[in-house]
Amino acid sequence: MLANAFKTLALAALVVFPFAVSSPYYLHLLVVIMIYSVVTLGLDVVFGYTGEVSVGHAALFGIGAYTAGVLAFQLGIGFWWALPLGIVITAGFGALLALPALRVTGPYLAMVTLAFGTIVQILINEMTFLTEGPLGISLKRPVVFDWRPLADTLPFLKMSAKKMADVQFYYVVVIALVVTLVVISRLLASRYGRAFEALRDSPIACDCMGVSVYKHKVLAFVISAGFAGLGGVLFSYSELYIAPNNFGFDLSITFLLAVTMGGRKSRIGPIIGAAVVVFLPNLLADINMFRIAAGVVAVVAVAGGGIHMLRKPEQRARTAIPVALCLAFFVFAMFLERITDYKLTIFGMMILFVVFYLPNGIYGFLRAALPAGRTGGAVAGNEDAAWGTAAAASGGAALLQVDQILMQFGGLKALDRVDLSVRAGTVHGLIGPNGSGKSTMMNVLTGIYAPTAGGVKFLGQEVAGHTPSEIAGRGIARTFQNVQLFSELTLLENVMVGLQHSYSGSMADAALRTPRERREENAARDRAAGLLRFVGLDAVAHEEARNLPYGKQRLLEIARALALDPQLLLLDEPAAGLTAPDIQDLMRIIRKIRDHGITMVLIEHHMDVVMSVCDTVSVLDFGQKIAEGTPAVVQKDEKVLAAYLGGSHDTVAA
Amino acid sequence: MEILGQLIVSGIAVGMIYGVIAFGYQLTFATSKTLNFGQGEALMLGSLVGWSLVAVTGYLLMLPIVLAFGLLQGAIVERLGVRQAIKTKSEAGWIMATIALGIIFRNLAENIWGRDALKFPSPLPEAPLSFAGINVLPMELAIVVGAIAMMVAVEVFNRRSIYGRAVVATAGDRDAAGLVGVNTSLVITFSYALSSLAAAFAGVLIAPVTLTGATMGGVLGLKGFAVAIIGGLSSGFGVVVGGLILGITENLTGFYLSTGYKDVPGLLLLLLVLSLKPSGLFGKAAIKKV
Numbered sequence: 001m002l003a004n005a006f007k008t009l010a011l012a013a014l015v016v017f018p019f020a021v022s023s024p025y026y027l028h029l030l031v032v033i034m035i036y037s038v039v040t041l042g043l044d045v046v047f048g049y050t051g052e053v054s055v056g057h058a059a060l061f062g063i064g065a066y067t068a069g070v071l072a073f074q075l076g077i078g079f080w081w082a083l084p085l086g087i088v089i090t091a092g093f094g095a096l097l098a099l100p101a102l103r104v105t106g107p108y109l110a111m112v113t114l115a116f117g118t119i120v121q122i123l124i125n126e127m128t129f130l131t132e133g134p135l136g137i138s139l140k141r142p143v144v145f146d147w148r149p150l151a152d153t154l155p156f157l158k159m160s161a162k163k164m165a166d167v168q169f170y171y172v173v174v175i176a177l178v179v180t181l182v183v184i185s186r187l188l189a190s191r192y193g194r195a196f197e198a199l200r201d202s203p204i205a206c207d208c209m210g211v212s213v214y215k216h217k218v219l220a221f222v223i224s225a226g227f228a229g230l231g232g233v234l235f236s237y238s239e240l241y242i243a244p245n246n247f248g249f250d251l252s253i254t255f256l257l258a259v260t261m262g263g264r265k266s267r268i269g270p271i272i273g274a275a276v277v278v279f280l281p282n283l284l285a286d287i288n289m290f291r292i293a294a295g296v297v298a299v300v301a302v303a304g305g306g307i308h309m310l311r312k313p314e315q316r317a318r319t320a321i322p323v324a325l326c327l328a329f330f331v332f333a334m335f336l337e338r339i340t341d342y343k344l345t346i347f348g349m350m351i352l353f354v355v356f357y358l359p360n361g362i363y364g365f366l367r368a369a370l371p372a373g374r375t376g377g378a379v380a381g382n383e384d385a386a387w388g389t390a391a392a393a394s395g396g397a398a399l400l401q402v403d404q405i406l407m408q409f410g411g412l413k414a415l416d417r418v419d420l421s422v423r424a425g426t427v428h429g430l431i432g433p434n435g436s437g438k439s440t441m442m443n444v445l446t447g448i449y450a451p452t453a454g455g456v457k458f459l460g461q462e463v464a465g466h467t468p469s470e471i472a473g474r475g476i477a478r479t480f481q482n483v484q485l486f487s488e489l490t491l492l493e494n495v496m497v498g499l500q501h502s503y504s505g506s507m508a509d510a511a512l513r514t515p516r517e518r519r520e521e522n523a524a525r526d527r528a529a530g531l532l533r534f535v536g537l538d539a540v541a542h543e544e545a546r547n548l549p550y551g552k553q554r555l556l557e558i559a560r561a562l563a564l565d566p567q568l569l570l571l572d573e574p575a576a577g578l579t580a581p582d583i584q585d586l587m588r589i590i591r592k593i594r595d596h597g598i599t600m601v602l603i604e605h606h607m608d609v610v611m612s613v614c615d616t617v618s619v620l621d622f623g624q625k626i627a628e629g630t631p632a633v634v635q636k637d638e639k640v641l642a643a644y645l646g647g648s649h650d651t652v653a654a
Numbered sequence: 655m656e657i658l659g660q661l662i663v664s665g666i667a668v669g670m671i672y673g674v675i676a677f678g679y680q681l682t683f684a685t686s687k688t689l690n691f692g693q694g695e696a697l698m699l700g701s702l703v704g705w706s707l708v709a710v711t712g713y714l715l716m717l718p719i720v721l722a723f724g725l726l727q728g729a730i731v732e733r734l735g736v737r738q739a740i741k742t743k744s745e746a747g748w749i750m751a752t753i754a755l756g757i758i759f760r761n762l763a764e765n766i767w768g769r770d771a772l773k774f775p776s777p778l779p780e781a782p783l784s785f786a787g788i789n790v791l792p793m794e795l796a797i798v799v800g801a802i803a804m805m806v807a808v809e810v811f812n813r814r815s816i817y818g819r820a821v822v823a824t825a826g827d828r829d830a831a832g833l834v835g836v837n838t839s840l841v842i843t844f845s846y847a848l849s850s851l852a853a854a855f856a857g858v859l860i861a862p863v864t865l866t867g868a869t870m871g872g873v874l875g876l877k878g879f880a881v882a883i884i885g886g887l888s889s890g891f892g893v894v895v896g897g898l899i900l901g902i903t904e905n906l907t908g909f910y911l912s913t914g915y916k917d918v919p920g921l922l923l924l925l926l927v928l929s930l931k932p933s934g935l936f937g938k939a940a941i942k943k944v
Contacts, residue, residue: 118876118917119917119921122915122918347754351751
């Protein structure tokens, strides 16, 4: 309610602004803030949600601007064509960068985008035949709609032709900002947003849920580039003159600073940040203004820090540092004589301060001061809705056939030519002492490792060497020995990440929230609620996953894996760390899953669990299979006893 | 043919400098999975400090002081920009912090040494030597020898000394090294110090051939990125080859195409290598652990 009122009010203020404030200077300033907001909102998708750093958004912004400039200058094509073309071309460049740079994890995207930023500036300078080089390109402001006849009846519309063009362009930018806000909000609230957050929390689990981390990171970057392009086109028509120097490295850093300072992972944060960085040059141009600003910051820091110290005395030392820094900064401002010389030093110090003492930004800081919004809550889950349509496998036939698998790490053979045959509809136990190769087997089966030799056939098709998300898509789901949840998502959202496969709509459906998207989202929500009900977690469905006790986290992993509609479910030590009553629950759940026709491979150290739920048990030791059979047979096997208790059969018997 | 030879020879000298910068990235990436986005500025500072000293002390006495300065500068970068970000496991944190420090260093250098390029006096004769019609500056030879000597010295230190083994152990597995008593955060500080030392050294090697000045760092730091990715962030040998490939390609592009486009092949090579072999030409693919 409150949020809606705020939105309406903000929009109304933007609409009446050109008539309330007559100064063209402030109109232009607001336009620039809105254009920067379009870019920073887009940047937040990459930087805030997926956690990748782009140091090249100024270049993408420049590509958008130059698309508009070149189209107008060389071909005489105007604003309305430049708008879509600028977005598409910039998104294309984004794909060109992201496709190679995101193949590896690490700081590669930052390195590549930094290089890209420099090269783009050089190319704009050099390719004079296209861009006029350092001379830059001038444009004419488009007049969309000639309202002069109308102005006779509505006196407040009376204005000069120039002002009319300015005001109209202002509204174009307002519309662009609103569209940006709506599209980004909807995308981030959809399965795409969930994937972006999930891949940051646990990339491996994300891949194993059939949600390709690589694909979604590239997607996020391309979306982000598209908005940078939109911002660029608007920028070229707001400034009416563009030159290569407008799009340098410092601007890229400014965008990053804006998102961080305003507050990542929010809509309002990047807008606050954009407003601050647009005012920043004005602030840094005048020494008196700068001194006043530094004084205000110091006063706020002392007040805020003082309150914080009173509330949490144990953090006194940690709070004192930023407060002291703010005071020192104020003293520095008083002694500073020529501010222009040290502009960049001040800029750099601001970045450092924000990164280390305001990591959640201004908005994050304010939100932390207010009472918490999202807390735990229940959903009404119907267990019958939980089960998908995956064909229940009939007993007997081999669902999974592992053939002479060899997994070598340097000289170590973690799996040494192991065969494994899992019959459909059964629970197949995989046991062995620590380091015997059980988890390696899991990782080979789910595509995290490509085996050195040998094959894995699932439903008669080879899966060894395929990517984890492909294998997950074919119907193999898993849980993890060291729990891999999407810790910042709620329980419900965790399960819904596993349900990505149930959507058939496109990204456009998600961005526009079409009826189809809503239908699919509701269906997924119901199923997720049902699955949570099945594992007994529906009462805390809206709690963040990281707040769950350990034993419940394991159950949530099972619910999430079931969301994939798997034919084969791999459980990696599901009972580890569970209390006795939790283990009883777990065994009940495992039996129920089997009753629904889902085949399972169970790695477990709790022998009572293994013995009571498994139909067949295979035993690994030092990467080799040493025994196989029914639990009762394996339990008495001499080699197994020797492997577990050490020594030869003789000592065990004695 | 002679022109081609000439272009290749002078490309080698520049390429070795790129290699040394990339080597600096490798040192810190190995121990902490982070690297200094202000590495070019470390080079620039070393070079300018050297420029101020060389008139007083001469080239040889200036070297150890510049190296010591590099160590100190690197340690400062790690303490101010990287340490806290590593603790909070924030990728964005260290990237932005090292960029910010780079901006600050550049701005301070502009205020101390001015904005103009400065001529660095050459310690060796400036008349070129001629081999089969190809001219080689004595300083270019010194660059190649000096760069290789420095990388070998660091490698020997890492393999032979107990301190070096602490570095290698931290690179292998930071947690395990910590458990056996290695002060891993000190090792990371040290790797940053070494990395800046390498950059500062590269700065005083290259300055007599090019010019020096507050803005020299940015582009060189970028070239180092390209080389580190082309050669592989985890391969010591790779950066030498990567540096040579880039240095020579740039010279050829500059001559046969246009000097304006000289910096473009770096990015293209970088994207190409990432598409074909993401771990770099000589890098090993990392094994994910679950």
